[in-house]
Amino acid sequence: MGGSVMRIVLTIISLAAAVFASGPVTWEGQHDGLTIHLDLRKVEVSKVMAADNMGYSVLLLSRAGSMNEIGKPQLPVYRRLVEIPYGALVEVAAKPWDVKRYELELPYYPHQYPIPKSGDVPGFIRDEKAYARNEFLPEPGARVVETAVMRGHRLALIEIRPVSYNPVQHVALVASHMTVAVRWTNAEREQTMRHHRRYDSPVFAGRLDGVVMNSGEFNFGPGPDLPVGYLVITPDEWQQNLTPLAEWRRRKGFHVFVRTLSQVGGGSATAVKSYIQDAYDNWPIPPSFVLLVGDVDRIGYFTGQGQGSPPTDLNFGMVEGSDYFPDIDVSRASVANSAQLDSLVDKIVTYEQNTWSSDTNWLKKQYFIASADGGHHQIAEATHSYAMEKIRLLGVECDSLWLYYGSGTPITTALNGGRSWVTYSGHGSRDCWADPNPDFSVDDVHALTNVDMVPYVQTFACLTGDFTYTECFSEAWIRSGKRGAIAHAASSVSSYWTEDDTLERRVFDCMFDSSFFWVMGGFNKAKLIYYAQMGAGPRTRRYFEMYNLMGDGAIDVYSLEPEGLNVSHPAVIPLGNYPMLVRVKNNEQGPVENALVCVTAKEDTTVFTAGYTDASGEVILTVNTTSPDSIYVTVTGHNLAPYMGSALALPSSGPYV
Incomplete structure (x- = not known):
């Protein structure tokens, strides 16, 4: 791939890096819909040289995606997910204005097949019939692409098209402003309310925030935060x-x-x-x-x-609707025997309870490996750099290995030294990372010595997650006793350069910007943003399907050294219904908000109550005991060292022996 085409790929990825942040697309709600406003302050015209040795024009619009019909002009579009009520019929009406004319010196760049990380690079495609049409297409406006359901929330993907292009005249018309009225009729609000209240849970609370424009518009009062x-x-x-x-x-x-x-x-x-x-x-x-x-x-x-x-x-x-949005976070502990399962269970419990034999300094370190591919290594390097810039602001220490240049920390040195996250982007096969020389294989994974320093690993490469293979690369990481990885996400088929690196960026956006710290929640939210950015279709569905997790998707992944807690609660509580106040503070005696506090009993398994601390670091849990018992008080949270304390439930008067 030539340098000019590489710049096209990197531009597409970087332009959408903050695609759902504040920008040219805003909205306001009404009782029967919402209004979307598009305000383009700047349109840049750029020129690129493509693989057919011809020059092409492109328009650069802030935070825009692009049309994705192979061989046809890759015009900028904006895609936004909106929540709609159950039963509603949705219509959109667009009003563009302040349309500006851009005389382009060159034809507009055509959308190409994705570039695979294995196999031959597809030839350059230009749909000559499309480029011979002497008319402006598409008409500026908006449309509903499709609707879907995600755990009790019905969603619609709205595509806004501000650019119309005539390939014969080499002229683009750009609507600098557009108002899109999204209206619904026949809304079944009672059904919408029932679905929200039944399926809302902390695991999915916030899943739509920052992804769906009007997230929260259909809240019907406080729902159950737990269970x-x-x-x-x-x-x-x-x-x-x-x-x-x-x-x-x-x-x-x-x-x-x-x-x-x-x-x-x-x-x-x-x-x-x-x-x-x-x-x-x-x-x-x-x-x-x-x-x-x-x-x-x-x-x-x-x-x-x-x-x-x-x-x-x-x-x-996929248990609600006919779409491919996951309504449950599913993962696989892909072990071959009971010994592997025992070691994986022990590894997970040790990880979450923070009871390692090692220190915790490794938890603030992440490691990135970029491809040696001569034509595409810049893509992996740019995306890793994006992630490192983001997480360094949060206090994370990063090192890397740029395989094309042979510079950086060697793989075994980094892994055996302890890293909390490991991210690889490059070539792979069913049993190895294929870019290192020699390959880093299943045997190398089993030979690691990183006892009690197990990272979350994500591999953006071909086939490394093909769990139908005898023991694929992804499975090996969780089958290595107290070594290897705590979990591993990877693809079961061949992957693509642009699509992989788009997804990687979205994972870091979700898990470091939006408080989605458990591994499958963060990855599935990233897929949802990928869908809105890249558009619907068979290739997007492929990406939803091919990336699977080996390990337990409920793990809250550490990104820094865990902070100790100071927890106070009664040492003794009376039998019956008792409002137990639990206070949670950090080492500086500041309140800890959103810590999960759970109270259970040793003997009476019906004793179970849980809740989250408020802004003052407090929660009151009603504990119902009927006989003397030992009470367990457990406090957990992201990057927190768990508190595992106890109390006694005793009669309020009289002896207890």
Whole structure:
């Protein structure tokens, strides 16, 4: 790929880096819809040299996406998700004005096939019929692309098209301003309210913030912040191996349901999906997380409907609507035997309880590896630099390995020294990162010595997450005892340069800008932004399907050294209903907001109450005990060292022996 075309790719990625931040698109709400305003203050005309050795023009609009029909002009567009009521019919009407004429010296650049990270680079495509039409297309305006549902929230993707282009005249008309009226009729507000109240949970609260324009417009008063449903599906013989994880998840505040394959009806993908569907539709506490335990010989998988039909676990979480948005965060603990499961469970519990044998200095360090590819390494380097710039502002220490130049920290040095996050972008195969020389393979993963210093790893490369393979690269990371990784996200099929690096940027936006710290929540929110940025279609569905997580998607990933807590609560509480006040402060005695506090009992398993601390660091939990018991008080939160304390429930008077 020539340098000019590379600049096109980097420009497309960087222009949309803050696509949903404040910019030229704003909105205001009405009772029967909303109005979107587009105000373009600056339009730049640029020239590029493409792979066919011809020059082309492009228009650069702030934070715009682009049209994506192969071979046709890649004109700028804006896409926005909006929430709409259940049952509503949606119409849009656009009013453009202040249309300016741009005489272009060269034809407009045509949209190209994505550039794969493996195999041949597709040839340059220009739809000559489209470029021979002496008319302005498309007409400036807006349209509803499609509607979808995500865990009780109905969404519509609105595409705003401010640019019209005549390829024969080489003229672009740009609407500097546009008002788009989005109106709905036949809204079923009661149904909308019921869905919100049933399916809202802390795991999905905020999932739409910063992604959906009118997020929060359909709040019908305070919904239930808790509970969080956590469903584990496992082969029967491994049920007891999961006890430490189930007990820990419950103690920190999750409602845990462990179900065996005999209870589910077998390990086929259809049987497991049917059971999850019933739980979502009918259980009092619908699951927010689902953890599948075992490789594909134990629990099956789906063949995706997106481009290339990727092997996927996404469908297990697609339980509302006919779209491909996940309504549940699904992950797979892909282990081959009970010994691997025991070590993974121990690794997860140790990680979340912060009871490592090592110190915690490694948790403030992240590591980035960029491709050695001679034509595309700049893409990976630019995207890694974007991520590093973002997280360094938060106190994260970063180092890297730029493989094209052979400069930076060697892989084994970084990993064995301890890193909290590891991000790779480049070439891969089913059993290795393929850009290092020699390859960094499954055997190298198993040879790591990073005991109790296990990172979250994300690999933006081909095939490294093909969990239908005997032991793929992604699986090896979670099968390495107390070494390897705490979780690994990777693709089950071939990936693409621009699309991979767009998704990587969105992951860092979500997990460091929007308080989505648990791994599958952050990754799924990133996919949602990717959808709005890149547009709907088979390639976008492919990306939803092909990136899967090996490990437990409910893990809250550390990004800094955990802060110690000072927690105060009564040492003794009386039997009966008792309002227990718990105060949570940091090491500087400042209040800690949004810490999850859970109270359980040793003997009476019906004692269970949880809540989040307020701005003053306090929460009052009603504890109902009927007999003397030991009470457990557990406090957790992002980048916090968990507090695991206790109290006694005793009669208010009289002796207790």
